[in-house]
Amino acid sequence: MKSLKIVPKDAFDSFVRSLAEDGEVVAPVAREPGQYVYDSVSDASALEDEDYIPTLNPPKKYFMPAEEVLFKFTGKGAPTHSGVEVETEAQAEAEEEIVLLGVRPCDVAAIRLTDQAFEDTYEDEHYLNRRDAATIIAMNCQELCDEHAFCAAMGSLKVEAGYDLLLTDLGDAWAVAAGTEKGEQLLQQIPGARDADAAAQKKLQDLTDQQEENFENVKDRLDFPAEDLPEILGEAEDHPAWQEFGDECMGCGRCNLVCPTCFCFDVLDEVDLGLEEGERKRQWDGCTLLEFAMVAGGENFREDRDERLRHRFYRKAKYLPERYDGDMYCTGCGRCIRTCLVDIDPAEVFNTVAEKPGGEAS
Amino acid sequence: MTKAAEQQGSVYVPEPATIVDKKRMTEEETWYDLRLDSGEQLDHDPGQFVEVSVFGVGEAPISISSPPSKEDGFELCIRHVGNVTNAIKKLGMGDKVGIRGPFGTGFDPDAVVGKDILFVAGGLGLVPLRSLIWTVLERREDYERVIIFYGTRSPATILYEDELKQWENDPTVEYHGTVDMADDTWKGNVGVVTTLFSRVDLDPDNTVAFICGPDIMFRFVVQETEKVGIPDDMTFLSMERRMKCGIGKCGHCQEGSVYICREGPCFSYEQIKAL
Amino acid sequence: MKPRVGIFSFSSCEGCQLQILNMENELLDIVGAIDLVTFREAMDPVARDYDVAFVEGSITRESEIPMLEEIRRKADVLVALGACATIGGVNAMKNKFSPEENLQEVYGDAGSEYYDTIPTRGIDEVVDVDYYIHGCPIDRTDFAQTVTSLLLGKRPYTPNFPVCVECRLKENVCVYDRDDDEICLGPVIRAGCSAVCPSFGSACIGCRGYVDQANFDSLIKVMVEHGIDEEEAKKKLRMFNTGNAKAQEVEA
Incomplete structure (x- = not known):
């Protein structure tokens, strides 16, 4: 049985303050009005920001930084020249502990999805070590945070797993649910935490009912249940709308880079001018970018913008779901819509290609 | 690892x-x-x-x-x-x-024991097939016929010439080579690799085909194997994509729900059709 | 054997050469790795032959053409250095007018007696160019990266994705989401600058040239939505790129 406790807000704030004294705590904070980023905080005030919308970049930056060194190498003389011995040194050591505070359910869902990809067969220690060192204190959403978000349609409004603690706002207190053993232990340490009495239970239930109501119209952003997407897309490969979306698309990669479930990367070698020390690093990449599927000989397997855009949507809602037990790799967080300068909206794209050209539903 | x-x-x-x-x-x-x-x-x-x-x-x-x-x-x-x-x-x-x-996933020689083995290689496509050809020839008695078709652009681009001669002289191997464009030294067949299909009679019920070469060659070769009647699940191919990390993470080689670097590069034609 | 390297200059402000001189932390490593034989900004011209030529500046006068051709003949590897050399740069803005008008505007009535001028070109419209170091001015780490790549015998890394990518990597607030009225060319301009202008409160003005497959129609629409008219939008796209071979696509 997972524990549930009620913690007065001032007690929780003290708890966060003590966490921040012992280590790093990050939460969504406004860099400018309406522009949020995960950044260091010293208390729990970020949880009370009523203007919150999803952060510019998702919390994946803490597990898979935009750029990171995979390993370093040293070799006397140019490594490409004859007779050079090269030593390698991996850079995947255990990481500093970090607490992510106020992670919304859409991002909790996304973290579970990227965990799954990096755990798949070959464990990616770079990601997983950082992930192990992180504590996720999630926070339920009572109202839609942003016009672009369609989380409820993608099934990521409520999360059952992926967090250590999950907060629900009861007004003067937080309902704090543990999701993991780590969360259970943390919960024991919160001073002033008390068991949820009948009144609190009732209030939680009311909030859940209210949430259901508040998000009812968000579910309608998709004309069909999200789990139908793989099949719908299976029928829609030659839909003429792809060309139209592709004509609008700038192939700029912004949607990929801000996506909490995009984890593709490019790999680059860098060497110092003395040619003795270098590193191999990886950097976020995006499948809508021109050279993403280009091989060394110059052949590009997705040369046109519309093919690349279509690939992105298929990866989110067909390819990866087929690979991972039906899990949608779109959480409906809406970041891609907000960042897209030509307003390409996945929900709209999915609805459009689900219709047979001419208007009839397929 | x-x-x-x-x-x-x-x-x-x-x-x-x-x-x-x-x-x-x-x-x-x-x-x-x-x-x-x-x-x-x-x-x-x-x-x-x-x-x-x-x-x-x-x-x-x-x-x-x-x-x-x-x-x-x-x-x-x-x-x-x-x-x-x-x-x-x-x-x-x-x-x-x-x-x-x-x-990645390679070809499985155990799965085709007792079959007639047809290899179709174009250009650099001989490289991954060579590993399998030698594996089959090492246990020659496990298989029925062994047929090798190899096509290159020109005589100058032929790979493993010594081994091709060995196969040509091996009475247990039916080797057929061709070049797209001949020069003065070339005495053999001229034309794309699919022209070699007319040189042998293949048993559609007992032949398994392994094909490797450029994408464009695949498309024409599978037309031939289909014409012969070799089933799609008895036709195997190796695909080229941008395989950067090799372990199904970096995303570049994704094709449908598979990563070519993980589930491929070797697939049956039946699998490829479903991508 | 260290490669013999020459740095040459045509019509430009020579600011890219200056960027190299400004590489205080790396300069000793650079001169240790290569044999610098010609570098006008830093030394008297001495060399008659060299393996690698870095060429800054655009071609705007007839007399520059044979000089550039001579450099190409001597160098095994020719690298275009900076926006003037890679895409014509701001110098090419004059191409919107006739050479006669250019001379009249700059030198007055007597101009044509003393000077000649031709439409500005990036150097690859005159000779073959092996590699490009983009930007106005060039980025110093890009120069260092190019030198190490040449020493290692590999093709220098030149991103073919837009500045937007680097802005997202740095988690910048998009110029179009800021409350100033800046217009940004980031979505169609080649990255490699670490999005330096948007990162410091300015906007991308296009000095690194267009990415391949740039979608000008869409960006012009975006610019118009953000309050400038289509002609103004095209002017912005042309500022550094009038001499860019892909500039016709902007007009189309």
Whole structure:
């Protein structure tokens, strides 16, 4: 049985303050009005920001930084020249502990999805070590945070797993649910935490009912249940709308880079001018970018913008779901819509290609 | 995971290997014989690949061309087309490269015992098939007919010429070669590789085809295998994509729900059709 | 053997050469790795032959053409250095007018007696160019990266994705989401500058040239939505790129 406790807000704030004294705590904070980023905080005030919308970049930056060194190498003389011995040194050591505070359910869902990809067969220690060192204190959403978000349609409004603690706002207190053993232990340490009495239970239930109501119209952003997407897309490969979306698309990669479930990367070698020390690093990449599927000989397997855009949507809602037990790799967080300068909206794209050209539903 | 990666706790760290022999095969391709410095064997399946590193330049996916039975080390045949493969060109015997792998899913010789085996290779496509051809020939009695079709652009671009002669002279192998464009020295067949299908009678009920070459060649060759009546699940291909990490993470080689570097590069035609 | 390297200059402010001189931390490593034989900004011209030529500046006078051709003949590797050399740069803005008008505007009535001028071109419209170091001015780490790549015998890394990518990697607030009225060319301009202008409160003005497959129609629409008219939008796209071979696509 997972524990549930009620913690007065001032007690929780003290708890966060003590966490921040012992280590790093990050939460969504406004860099400018309406522009949020995960950044260091010293208390729990970020949880009370009523203007919150999803952060510019998702919390994946803490597990898979935009750029990171995979390993370093040293070799006397140019490594490409004859007779050079090269030593390698991996850079995947255990990481500093970090607490992510106020992670919304859409991002909790996304973290579970990227965990799954990096755990798949070959464990990616770079990601997983950082992930192990992180504590996720999630926070339920009572109202839609942003016009672009369609989380409820993608099934990521409520999360059952992926967090250590999950907060629900009861007004003067937080309902704090543990999701993991780590969360259970943390919960024991919160001073002033008390068991949820009948009144609190009732209030939680009311909030859940209210949430259901508040998000009812968000579910309608998709004309069909999200789990139908793989099949719908299976029928829609030659839909003429792809060309139209592709004509609008700038192939700029912004949607990929801000996506909490995009984890593709490019790999680059860098060497110092003395040619003795270098590193191999990886950097976020995006499948809508021109050279993403280009091989060394110059052949590009997705040369046109519309093919690349279509690939992105298929990866989110067909390819990866087929690979991972039906899990949608779109959480409906809406970041891609907000960042897209030509307003390409996945929900709209999915609805459009689900219709047979001419208007009839397929 | 390679030994170096295991020791260092990262699937991205290559282990050192030494070039023990090399030979220029054509204008564009060089053959290499390599040993892992750890002394371990790669322990690969025919059709699998390794990621070859030249530190400071990068990594490139290269098919393993030697059969798993080769006792020390492994062989690669590298076409010099990109940064990494051009840097390898400058390396000589005794020089080091980094190796990760073997990666991907290869061809399974056990699954086709008792069959007539048809190999269709175009250009560099002979490289991954060579590993399987030798594996089949080593246990020749396990199979019925062995037929090899090999097509290249010109006589100058033919790979493994000595071995082709061996196969040509082997009474248990039906070898047929062709070139798209002949020169004065060429006495053999001229035309694309599909023209060779008219030279043999194939038994659609007992033939399994292994095809490797450029994408455009696939499309024409499978038309022929379909015409013969070889079932799609008895037709196997190896696909080329941008395989960067080799372990199904970086996303570049995704095609449908599979990563070519993981579930491929070898697939049955039935699987490819579903992608 | 260290490669013999020459740095040459045509019509430009020579600011890219200056960027190299400004590489205080790396300069000793650079001169240790290469044999610098010609570098006008820093030394008297001495060399008659060289393996690698870095060429800054655009071609705007007839007399520059044979000089550039001579450099190409001597150098095994020719690298275009900076926006003037790679795409014509701001110098090419004059191409919107006739050479006669250019001379009249700059030198007055007597101009044509003393000077000649031709439409500005990036150097690859005159000779073959092996590699490009983009930007106005060039980025110093890009120069260092190019030198190490040449020493390693690999093709220098030149991103073919837009500045937007680097802005997202740095988690910048998009110029179009800021409350100033800046217009940004980031979505169609080649990255490699670490999005330096948007990162410091300015906007991308296009000095690194267009990415391949740039979608000008869409960006012009975006610019118009953000308050400038289509002609103004095209002017912005042309500022550094009038001499860019892909500039016709902007007009189309």
